[in-house]
Structures are given as C-alpha cells and as structure tokens.
Amino acid sequence: MNEVPLTHILFVSTALFFIGMYGLFTRRNLITMLMSIELMLNSVNINFVAFNKYLFPDKLDGLFFSLFIITIAAAEAAVAIAIIINLYRSHQSIDVDDATEMKF
Amino acid sequence: MNTSTIIFYAIAALILGAAILAVTTLKIFRSAIWLLFSLVGIAALYFWMQVEFIAAIQIVVYVGGIVVLIIFSIFLTQQSGKEMAKPATSKMIFSALAALFGTGFTFNLINHYGFNNISAAPFNPSVDEIGMQMLSTTSHGFILPFEVVSMLLLAAMVGCIVIAMKPTEATIVHLNKKED
Amino acid sequence: MFSLEGITTNVQDWLLMKFNPTMALAIECVIVILLSISLFAILGLVLVLMERKVAAHIQIRLGPNRVGPGGMFQTVADTLKLIMKEGLTPDKADKFLFNLAPFVVMMVGMLLLAPIAFAKNFQIWDINIGVLYISSVSSLSVIGILMAGWASNNKYSLLGAMRSGAQIVSYELSAGFAVLTIVVLTGSLQISEIINAQQNGWWIFKGHIPAVIAFVLYIIAVTAETNRAPFDLAEAESELTAGFHTEYSGMRFALFFLAEYINIFIVCAIGATLFFGGWMPLHIGNWEAFNHIMDYIPSSVWFMGKTFFLIFLIMWFRWTFPRLRVDQLLNLEWKYLLPIRNMFLKEYITDVLTGVTSLLKGMRKTGYYFTHSKEIITEQYPDNRATLLMSDRFKGEVVMPHDANNEHTCTGCTACELACPNGTIKVVTKFETSPEGKKKKAIDALVYRLELCTMCNLCIVACPSDAIKMAPNFEHSVFDRTKLTKVLNQPGSKIREGIE
Numbered sequence: 106m107n108e109v110p111l112t113h114i115l116f117v118s119t120a121l122f123f124i125g126m127y128g129l130f131t132r133r134n135l136i137t138m139l140m141s142i143e144l145m146l147n148s149v150n151i152n153f154v155a156f157n158k159y160l161f162p163d164k165l166d167g168l169f170f171s172l173f174i175i176t177i178a179a180a181e182a183a184v185a186i187a188i189i190i191n192l193y194r195s196h197q198s199i200d201v202d203d204a205t206e207m208k209f
Numbered sequence: 210m211n212t213s214t215i216i217f218y219a220i221a222a223l224i225l226g227a228a229i230l231a232v233t234t235l236k237i238f239r240s241a242i243w244l245l246f247s248l249v250g251i252a253a254l255y256f257w258m259q260v261e262f263i264a265a266i267q268i269v270v271y272v273g274g275i276v277v278l279i280i281f282s283i284f285l286t287q288q289s290g291k292e293m294a295k296p297a298t299s300k301m302i303f304s305a306l307a308a309l310f311g312t313g314f315t316f317n318l319i320n321h322y323g324f325n326n327i328s329a330a331p332f333n334p335s336v337d338e339i340g341m342q343m344l345s346t347t348s349h350g351f352i353l354p355f356e357v358v359s360m361l362l363l364a365a366m367v368g369c370i371v372i373a374m375k376p377t378e379a380t381i382v383h384l385n386k387k388e389d
Numbered sequence: 390m391f392s393l394e395g396i397t398t399n400v401q402d403w404l405l406m407k408f409n410p411t412m413a414l415a416i417e418c419v420i421v422i423l424l425s426i427s428l429f430a431i432l433g434l435v436l437v438l439m440e441r442k443v444a445a446h447i448q449i450r451l452g453p454n455r456v457g458p459g460g461m462f463q464t465v466a467d468t469l470k471l472i473m474k475e476g477l478t479p480d481k482a483d484k485f486l487f488n489l490a491p492f493v494v495m496m497v498g499m500l501l502l503a504p505i506a507f508a509k510n511f512q513i514w515d516i517n518i519g520v521l522y523i524s525s526v527s528s529l530s531v532i533g534i535l536m537a538g539w540a541s542n543n544k545y546s547l548l549g550a551m552r553s554g555a556q557i558v559s560y561e562l563s564a565g566f567a568v569l570t571i572v573v574l575t576g577s578l579q580i581s582e583i584i585n586a587q588q589n590g591w592w593i594f595k596g597h598i599p600a601v602i603a604f605v606l607y608i609i610a611v612t613a614e615t616n617r618a619p620f621d622l623a624e625a626e627s628e629l630t631a632g633f634h635t636e637y638s639g640m641r642f643a644l645f646f647l648a649e650y651i652n653i654f655i656v657c658a659i660g661a662t663l664f665f666g667g668w669m670p671l672h673i674g675n676w677e678a679f680n681h682i683m684d685y686i687p688s689s690v691w692f693m694g695k696t697f698f699l700i701f702l703i704m705w706f707r708w709t710f711p712r713l714r715v716d717q718l719l720n721l722e723w724k725y726l727l728p729i730r731n732m733f734l735k736e737y738i739t740d741v742l743t744g745v746t747s748l749l750k751g752m753r754k755t756g757y758y759f760t761h762s763k764e765i766i767t768e769q770y771p772d773n774r775a776t777l778l779m780s781d782r783f784k785g786e787v788v789m790p791h792d793a794n795n796e797h798t799c800t801g802c803t804a805c806e807l808a809c810p811n812g813t814i815k816v817v818t819k820f821e822t823s824p825e826g827k828k829k830k831a832i833d834a835l836v837y838r839l840e841l842c843t844m845c846n847l848c849i850v851a852c853p854s855d856a857i858k859m860a861p862n863f864e865h866s867v868f869d870r871t872k873l874t875k876v877l878n879q880p881g882s883k884i885r886e887g888i889e
Contacts, residue, residue, distance in 0.1 A: 211411065212414060236483065238483065238539050238540075239485070239486065242486060242489075242532075242536065245532060249529075261516060261517060261518045261522070262518055265518050265522055265525040266525075268525040268526065268529065269525040269528060272525075272528060272529055272532065273525065273528025273529070273531070273558070273561065274528075277531060277532070277535070277554060277558055280532075280535050280539075280554070281551070283539075284535075284539065284547065284550075284551055335517065336517065336518060336578055
C-alpha cells in the first residue's frame with residue numbers, strides 16, 4: 106500500500122474545487138464558466154474514488170458514482186454548449202452580462 | 210519518500226497548477242488547453258490509484274469528448290488572437306478571499322477528522338467485476354441507475370439537437386401565427 | 390534463432406541485482422525512452438521511403454532512386470534538409486501553443502506505444518485495460534491538431550483543424566465498435582490475453598463473418614482517424630493549402646509528418662494484434678507438424694510482417710481512391726459504417742455490396758500495376774542520353790541539315806521568314822558571283838531565335854527546297870540568353886549543286 110495519506114488526496118480535490126469556484130465567480134464568459142464547473146465536478150470524482158479505495162476497498166460503489174457523474178457531466182456539457190451556440194446566434198456574444206433581457 | 214509518493218505530489222502539482230492557469234489566463238483557447246492538462250492530470254491520478262478503468266473513461270469522455278466540444282464552441286464563437294476582458298480587481302480579490310476561506314475551512318475539517326479507519330485491504334477491481342456489478346439486479350447492483358442514465362443521455366441528445374437546430378422558414382411562420 | 394523473447398527479463402534481473410529498485414526503475418525508464426525514440430526515427434525513415442516507393446510503383450514510376458542504392462537514403466537527405474531549414478512562427482500567432490502542438494501529437498504517439506506487444510514477452514506495459522487505453526489515448530491526438538489549427542491564426546489552418554476534429558471524433562465510434570467485437574470474442578481487454586486467445590487460429594479466420602466485417606470497419610475507420618487519403622480532408626491541398634500545418638516549417642513540420650507515419654504504424658500494429666494475432670505464428674487446428682515449423686519463425690518477425698502488410702494495405706488505399714467530400718465523409722460514417730438501417734435493409738445491403746465491389750475493382754487495377762514492375766515507363770534520363778529514343782513527331786527546334794561536303798539546300802528565298810508568325814526566323818542574304826561571272830542570290834546567315842519559336846511548323850511547310858526541318862532536341866537550357874539566338878547554316882557552307 107502506498108504511503109500517501111487519504112487526507113492529502115482530499116486536500117488536492119478540495120483545492121481543485123475552490124479553484125473551480127474562483128473561476129466561476131470571476132469569469133463572465135459562458136464557455137470559461139462551463140470549464141470551471143467541469144473542474145468542480147472532477148474534484149468530486151476524485152473524492153469518490155479516493156474514499157472507495159481507502160475506506161471501502163471491498164466495495165465498488167464509489168467507482169459507480171464517479172462513472173455516473175462522468176456520464177452526466179458529458180450530457181450537461183453537450184446541452185450547455187448547445188445553449189451557448191444558440192445564445193451566440195441571437196446575441197453575437199457569449200458574455201453573461203450581455204444576455205440580460207430576462208433580468209427583472 | 211519513495212517513488213510512488215514523489216509521483217503523487219508531481220501529479221497533484223500538475224493538476225492544481227494547470228487548474229489555476231485555466232481559471233486565470235485571459236486567452237480563452239489557452240484556458241481550454243490548461244483545462245485539458247488538468248483533466249489529463251486527474252486521469253494520471255486515477256492511474257496512480259490503480260483504477261485504470263475510471264482513468265480510461267476519464268480520458269475518453271473528458272479529453273476526447275468534452276474538451277473537444279468546448280474547443281469546437283470556442284472555434285465557432287471566438288476570434289483567434291483576441292483576449293478576454295480582465296475581471297474587476299475588487300471582484301477578483303473577493304472571489305480569491307472566498308475561495309481561500311473555503312479551502313482553509315475544509316482543510317481544517319479534514320485535518321481534524323483525520324480518517325483513522327483506513328482499511329489496508331488491496332483495491333484492484335478488474336473490469337469484469339465492474340461490469341458484473343454494474344449490470345447486476347441484486348442488492349449491490351447498479352442496473353437501475355444505468356438504465357436511467359441511458360434515458361438521460363437520450364433526452365440530452367434530443368434536447369441538444371432541438372436547441373441548436375436552426376429554425377426553418379416553416380417553423381418561424383408557424384410560431385408567428387401562434388403569436389398573432 | 391534470433392528472437393526478442395526473454396531479453397526483457399534478463400535485463401530486469403541484471404538491473405535488480407546491481408541497483409536498488411528505484412534506481413532500476415529509473416534506468417528501465419531511460420532504456421524504454423531511448424528505444425522508443427530510436428524506433429520512431431527508424432520508422433519515420435523507413436515508412437516515408439516505403440510510401441514513396443509504393444506510390445511510384447502503383448503509378449508505374451520508379452520513385453526516389455538517386456540518393457544511395459535504389460534511393461535508400463532519400464529520407465535521410467530529406468530529414469537533413471528539414472533540420473537545416475528555419476522554423477518560422479507567424480506574426481500574431483499564439484507562440485506558446487504553436488510550438489507546443491507538434492510535441493503534443495508526438496507525445497500521444499509515444500503513449501500509444503506502451504501496450505503494444507512487439508514480440509513474445511516484449512511489451513512495455515501490459516496494462517489490464519489495454520484496448521480501452523489505446524482507444525482513449527488515441528482520442529488525444531485530435532487536441533494537437535486543433536491546437537495547431539487555432540494557434541496558427543490562419544483561416545485555412547482553422548478550417549482544416551475543424552474538419553479533422555469532426556472526422557476523428559466521429560470515426561472513433563466505428564473503430565471502437567470494431568475493437569469491441571474482438572473484446573467480446575476474447576472476453577478480455579488485456580493485449581496479452583487477446584494474443585493468447587489466438588493460439589489455435591487468428592480471429593480473422595476463427596471469428597467468421599463478424600470478425601471480417603469488424604476488420605473492414607477497423608481499417609476504414611483508422612484510415613480516417615490518421616487523416617490519410619482518401620480521408621485527408623484536414624490537409625486537402627486543393628481546398629485548404631495544407632490544412633492545419635499550413636504555417637509550419639522546418640523541424641516542426643517534420644514532427645507532424647513523422648507523427649502521421651507513427652500513427653499509421655501504431656494503428657496497424659493494433660490491427661495486427663487484434664485480428665492477426667500479433668506475434669502469434671500462423672497455427673492451423675491440429676496440424677502439429679505445420680504449427681511446429683511455423684513456431685521456428687521468430688515472433689518479432691511475425692509481428693513486423695503483419696504490421697507492414699496492413700501498412701501496405703493503407704498505402705494501397707491512398708494511391709487508389711480519390712479524396713472524399715466533407716458531406717460524403719460524414720455520410721459514410723453515420724449512415725453506412727455505424728448503423729445497419731433496419732428499415733431499408735435491402736437497399737443498404739445493395740449499396741454496400743456495389744460500393745465494395747467498385748472499391749475492389751480499383752484496388753485490383755492498382756495492385757496489378759504494383760506487381761508488374763516491368764511496365765514501368767520511367768526514363769533514367771541523364772544516364773541514358775546516348776540510347777534515348779525520341780519519337781519523330783516531337784518538335785524541339787528548327788535545324789538545317791548539312792551533308793558530308795558541308796552543303797545545304799537553302800536558296801535564301803525568305804519563304805520561311807514570311808511564313809513565320811512572330812519573326813523568329815530572319816534570312817540575311819548576300820550576292821555571290823559564280824565562276825561564269827553571273828551574280829546569284831545566296832544566304833549569308835539564317836538567324837533563328839529559339840526563345841520566340843512556338844514550334845508551329847509553318848516554316849517547314851513553307852520551305853520549297855526542304856532546307857530546314859524540326860529536330861527532336863529538348864536540352865535547351867542555357868545561362869546566357871543570347872545563346873538562344875542561333876545561326877542555322879554552318880560557317881563556310883555552300884548551297885548544293887543543282888538547287889535553284
């Protein structure tokens with residue numbers, strides 16, 4: 106068994122999650138915001154796999170959860186990009202600050 | 210410090226460094242490439258954890274699928290050589306502070322909890338084990354979520370096509386009639 | 390009997406005996422890196438030469454034949470030239486990504502090398518998801534191409550990259566399904582197990598119709614994935630200059646070029662592993678004696694032989710079929726390769742059958758030329774100058790024949806000068822007195838300006854005494870333009886007796 110403690114893997118995934126959050130807060134471009142969300146989803150995946158490996162090596166549930174998250178992330182990215190392309194067609198821009206018609 | 214630990218810290222540095230560059234660079238295509246490196250780093254982390262199947266899936270779906278999709282949408286909506294506007298300094302500072310606070314808070318939590326009940330059993334699932342359990346109908350089987358996810362993918366596919374399809378003359382006329 | 394079998398174990402035992410495990414691992418890494426880099430270099434040299442030779446023979450030519458015996462060192466010379474060249478980076482390009490892109494493409498090639506079994510027990514990394522690893526990592530190569538296309542800041546590059554992306558992403562599905570067929574037959578993803586399962590016959594023979602269909606699908610899909618003709622839309626010269634590598638020059642271009650051939654080698658090696666048993670010799674059922682004889686051929690020879698056979702097949706495609714249009718390309722994938730259209734099953738089957746027969750017809754024709762090298766019509770030009778036969782109808786320049794007494798038949802009538810449409814010929818006449826005291830018109834010089842001549846043959850037709858004619862001479866190049874203005878009558882020549 107390797108000597109890296111579980112907490113260090115969790116530190117990596119936490120840092121990754123908050124980097125993604127920072128990106129989501131500062132970016133105003135829809136594509137880059139989508140990228141930040143992908144980073145956050147990936148940090149969750151790391152957690153699932155790490156917990157499964159270190160705490161419950163006789164089960165596989167963590168792996169399945171990360172598999173399903175990857176699948177759903179793919180579907181989500183596809184839909185998001187379809188929306189972005191459509192927004193670009195109507196507004197000639199994919200900046201969130203430019204699409205404000207529905208803003209109350 | 211043996212080879213395995215050194216490799217882990219190298220991978221972790223790659224993941225976090227590429228991720229920071231991905232969210233801070235002002236050139237959008239470079240941002241996508243840094244995201245790609247970060248995702249490849251995560252796949253490498255899975256290889257390091259000896260879950261090769263998840264690592265391969267990670268590369269197929271994220272790198273071969275999602276990043277290529279993102280790059281395509283960049284090609285379709287952006288101009289080569291342009292830079293994005295710099296975010297406002299106040300916003301950057303507050304976001305960085307919020308992120309740092311969140312990181313510190315969670316680090317603290319993890320450190321205090323400690324995770325002492327680590328099992329020493331080896332974890333090396335084979336692909337057929339994963340496949341058998343994924344499609345089994347017994348107590349730990351995942352057949353229902355598997356089927357539900359397939360429905361979700363179908364719905365997402367149909368939805369994407371409907372959203373991104375250019376409206377034809379006929380539908381525009383039809384919609385105008387409805388509004389009248 | 391030379392074979393690579395077991396060398397790896399010996400090396401590892403020796404290293405573990407001499408060093409501690411970490412050091413041994415590092416040394417093994419260095420050995421693997423050196424081996425794979427040298428393999429890449431050798432493969433690049435061999436495959437480029439092979440491609441040019443195959444192309445030449447299919448087109449009834451000889452191909453490169455100057456540098457070294459039979460042109461063997463042509464690619465070495467090319468490589469030297471590319472190294473010497475300046476690597477240009479376009480202004481306003483994203484310099485970092487522009488320089489990174491060729492290396493990404495190369496790195497993907499290197500990663501793909503890991504699970505390939507070159508011989509019995511000679512494999513870098515026998516990973517337990519072998520085939521899945523290959524299909525996942527090969528999807529990375531598209532990133533390098535997209536990067537090159539975007540960073541060049543050039544519309545042709547961008548369009549080429551987008552086409553290439555769409556093509557690779559869609560053809561990956563077919564290749565994946567073809568690979569899955571073999572995975573289902575074997576019941577494992579591991580390369581070594583797939584090879585071991587073919588001990589009593591290769592899958593292409595054992596797997597009946599599904600394996601054959603999967604093999605055809607696989608070959609078509611990987612041809613598209615490696616951006617080879619007839620699917621080389623990403624670099625279609627007639628439309629996009631050179632596609633995604635328009636802006637690359639020198640060594641970076643060479644890396645792209647090399648990566649293309651490395652990718653071909655890798656997909657063919659995987660095809661050979663999946664369908665032809667990798668290093669497994671040809672075994673037939675219970676023919677013990679036959680199987681035993683086959684075992685004497687080293688496994689590395691079997692592997693390389695099968696791989697190069699598949700590479701030859703893909704090169705054969707390239708020089709037989711014309712390039713597809715973009716819509717045809719995507720139609721082929723999404724309407725023919727991927728689904729069997731249940732609703733129009735009869736139509737689908739007839740379409741596929743007519744398509745396959747017409748493709749086979751074309752390949753039979755080019756294959757005939759490839760195997761009949763006696764029909765090659767290339768002239769060994771400067772070497773065979775003495776024996777070179779030119780046909781009489783070839784018109785190279787106007788000459789005036791002189792006989793043994795230095796006499797010609799030109800009377801200086803200026804009919805040729807009058808007939809010439811653009812003043813190529815100028816007749817300078819003089820009057821000379823005959824012994825009888827009679828004055829007679831004769832030519833002083835017939836000036837012929839080759840740079841103006843259109844070889845229209847009007848002067849020859851106009852000449853009443855057949856004094857000039859067309860010669861089949863074509864070596865006209867000179868450094869000084871004035872040398873193209875010639876005087877056709879030789880100095881001191883006279884008009885032949887009896888010509889008026």
